[in-house]
Amino acid sequence: MSDPVWTEIDRYVTDLLAPHDEGLEAALRASVEAGLPQIQVSPPQGKLLQLLAQVRGAKSILELGTLGGYSTIWLARALPPGGRVVTVEADPRYAEVARASIERAGVGELVELRVGPALEVLPDLAAEEAGPFDLTFIDADKVNTPEYFAWALDHSASGGLIIADNVVRGGTLANPDSDDPNARAQRRLHEMLATEPRVSATTIQTVGSKGYDGFTLAMIR
Ligand SMILES: C[S@@+](CC[C@H](N)C(=O)[O-])C[C@H]1O[C@@H](n2cnc3c(N)ncnc32)[C@H](O)[C@@H]1O
Numbered sequence: 001m002s003d004p005v006w007t008e009i010d011r012y013v014t015d016l017l018a019p020h021d022e023g024l025e026a027a028l029r030a031s032v033e034a035g036l037p038q039i040q041v042s043p044p045q046g047k048l049l050q051l052l053a054q055v056r057g058a059k060s061i062l063e064l065g066t067l068g069g070y071s072t073i074w075l076a077r078a079l080p081p082g083g084r085v086v087t088v089e090a091d092p093r094y095a096e097v098a099r100a101s102i103e104r105a106g107v108g109e110l111v112e113l114r115v116g117p118a119l120e121v122l123p124d125l126a127a128e129e130a131g132p133f134d135l136t137f138i139d140a141d142k143v144n145t146p147e148y149f150a151w152a153l154d155h156s157a158s159g160g161l162i163i164a165d166n167v168v169r170g171g172t173l174a175n176p177d178s179d180d181p182n183a184r185a186q187r188r189l190h191e192m193l194a195t196e197p198r199v200s201a202t203t204i205q206t207v208g209s210k211g212y213d214g215f216t217l218a219m220i221r
Pocket of ligand 1: 141
């Protein structure tokens with residue numbers, strides 16, 4: 001599902017409100033040149049992540065799913081002095097591209113990139129007492145979003161935010177008969193949220209250059 005006007009509006013908003021500097025531009029270029037899938041957040045979405053981190057005053061950020069480091073750079077630039085982003089990427093080749101782009105963007109000192117499947121890395125982070133996190137951005141393999149959310153819930157600061165991307169999945173979120181495991185995982189996430197007293201949450205549908213999808217935003221009470 002797509003409409004050319006969604007892309008046109010994204011471009012308009014990007015030019016005026018979320019323009020790229022050389023660091024972000026170079027990160028996208030490196031990602032294309034290395035043949036990474038072009039599935040990073042759009043510029044307006046990157047700006048939204050940055051704004052949410054700033055509104056929250058997030059000092060400690062966790063990201064699951066680094067890809068080429070594009071969203072990582074947006075998030076790192078929201079940090080106050082002394083803050084850090086821990087970002088987790090399963091694919092070592094993607095992580096290599098991300099590492100170079102993060103350095104080039106001048107935020108290398110603020111970012112700790114961990115390579116490995118998130119379900120294996122998260123217990124290490126827990127053992128190291130890397131949290132609590134003020135903001136967690138869940139953007140890795142979608143089938144495990146509920147597991148990542150549950151972990152984030154246990155390792156978030158009070159008032160912290162958890163954002164899970166790609167939950168609407170072209171509209172399959174509301175289809176109880178969908179046999180798509182990714183869509184079923186997003187339904188599990190929503191069922192979990194509905195009965196979880198520790199969070200207040202909502203899901204927003206989005207259209208844009210990345211098509212039709214949506215994200216869930218939850219705040220720890
Ligand atoms: C949608 S992309 C992330 C995009 C990135 N957040 C951005 O907007 O710039 C999803 C990433 O998650 C990674 N991934 C997939 N399964 C994973 C897992 N089990 N643990 C960690 N990362 C994983 C993929 O390799 C891919 O790079």
